[in-house]
Amino acid sequence: MAVIAVHQFAQCITCHAWSPDQSMVAFCPNNNEVHIYRLVEDKWEKVHVLEKHDQVISGIDWSARSNRIVTASHDRNSYVWNLEGSEWVPTLVILRLNRAALCVQWSPKENKFAVGSGAKTVCICYYEQENNWWVSKLIRKRHDSSVTSVSWHPNNILLATTSTDGKCRVFSTFIKGVDAKDSKKGTSSDLKFGELIVQLDLSSSWTFGVKWSPSGNTLAYVGHNSMIYFVDDVGPSPLAQNVVFRDLPLRDVLFVSEKTVIGVGFDCNPMVFAADERGVWGFIRYLGERKTVSSGSTYGSQFSEAFGKFYGQSKHGVSNDAVETSKTRGAVHDNCINSIIPLGQHGILTRRFSTSGLDGRIVLWDLENEQDLLEL
Amino acid sequence: MAGAEGFVESDNAEAIITRIEHKTRKIESLLKQFKPVEALKTALEGTYAMTSDERCKSAHWIVVHRAIMAIKDVDGMLSSLDPEYYDILMKYLYRGLATGDRPTCDQCLRIHEKLTERAGHGCILRFLTDTKLKPISSEDLLNGRNFQMG
Helix, strand or coil, X not given: CCEEEEEECCCCCCEEEECCCCCEEEEECCCCEEEEEEEECCEEEEEEEEECCCCCEEEEEECCCCCEXXXXXXXXXEEEEEEECCEEEEEEECCCCCCCEEEEEECCCCCEEEXXXXXXXXXXXXXXXXXXXXXXXXXXCCCCCCEEEEEECCCCCEEEEEECCCCEEEEECCCECCECCCCCCCCCCCCCCCCEEEEECCCCCCEEEEEECCCCCEEEEEECCCEEEEEECCCCCCEEEEEECCCCCEEEEEEEECCEEEEEECCCCCEEEEECCCCCEEEXXXXXXXXXXXXXXXXXXXXXXXXXXXXXXXXXXXXXXXXXXHHHHCCCCCCCEEEEEECCCCCCCCCEEEEEECCCEEEEEECCCCHHHHCC | CCCCCCCECHXXXXXXXXXXXHHHHHHHHHHHCCCXXXXXXXXXXXXCCCECCHHHHHHXXXXXXXXXXXXXXXXXXXXXXXXXXXXXXXXXXXXHHHHCCHHHHHHHHHHHHHHHXXXXXXXXXXXXXCCCCCCCCHHHHHCCCCCCCC
């Protein structure tokens, strides 16, 4: 089994992040607080509660080297938390947003972070030493709707975004004084802040969960139409692939290697996608156990009843499905998984990762025993 | 996944109508030979070249509807249908359901059930979220069919 551990922390979790040594986990239990739990002798203990935001926190990221937490909330603010002694001290970052902040991520060098918002803008924040505060630069143009997720390219300058306008875009976030100009890469036009490098219009529905592959050569993102998009050679002539799959849409993805992606979403079960020798991406299998199949249909209890009504006969009707509880379903999460985070060193190969969902669970997964996937 | 051939300009509508008439004759002959599955495949082929021209949409629909109504063995039909046509078929099934006509709805519902088993919820979702390729004309929508379209 790929599942190492299942922890029920709250009724519902919006986002989570791990400390650099993975001894602590920070998450938002669908309110305006961040709870930090530490594993003490096999038991999880709540060690900190970060209370500063006024509304639900939609994104948390914990930087691995500098040990800073950044939070973004629907209250249009972002705080950077520094551990001083045994207390987490918040620093307000004035994002200059007039809509909710929806997602946040530290850049690979941890000197910047990006916040996607419902104001159709992306905020790139960096630390100004002279004034001892975080400054936010906005990418105002281009997005026609809310920015649902952001992802940094390994070079610390390119940022990919997805939006509810169905498009995935790559921007340059070069900031003078913060980023060093690399004379090898790109022309001077590429290095202008807010410059749109690539716009991918592959989906007709909302897009979520964009991620770069470890080398930065490939992008993956999902659409709300049960499709996942892979784009190789991101640049002037990208190679896009649309992969269609059977079930409910995904919400987030993770590259576990250059050629393998795990997607999580409304099916409550991680899905594995991989590219074969020719570079063609396809669905491999589910990671967890599938829901139990019954009476010829593969649907859970709610769907059976709904489809029963739809087809106007009690063919599926009030079968055994109706009394099936979530415990017998076999899936580890029983509500939408909305976040997948790698555990351990951020390297070329990720063996372990964690998922959190609307069911309030954080589940830890390990691909150690999934021989067929490791050989991909 | 089959690529969309994109929109065709209205002044090519005549060419499309001609192609559809040609298709209709081919389908009629296939149906006479008791080959409803072939007929449906022929009907669905090329409908990706969606146009915004209402006449073409209606003409496409008439052709596909004829083929759908002639299907007796739904399981057999779906086994031999190329998976890349699942999404298009689903769109036409919803178009059929939107007509409100009893025999059409019965047939479309019967096929819908089997198609969902095969293609999964993803197929339905792709229909619901597709803003570009919709075989339903604006009149049907405006006539207030009791059917929510995105």
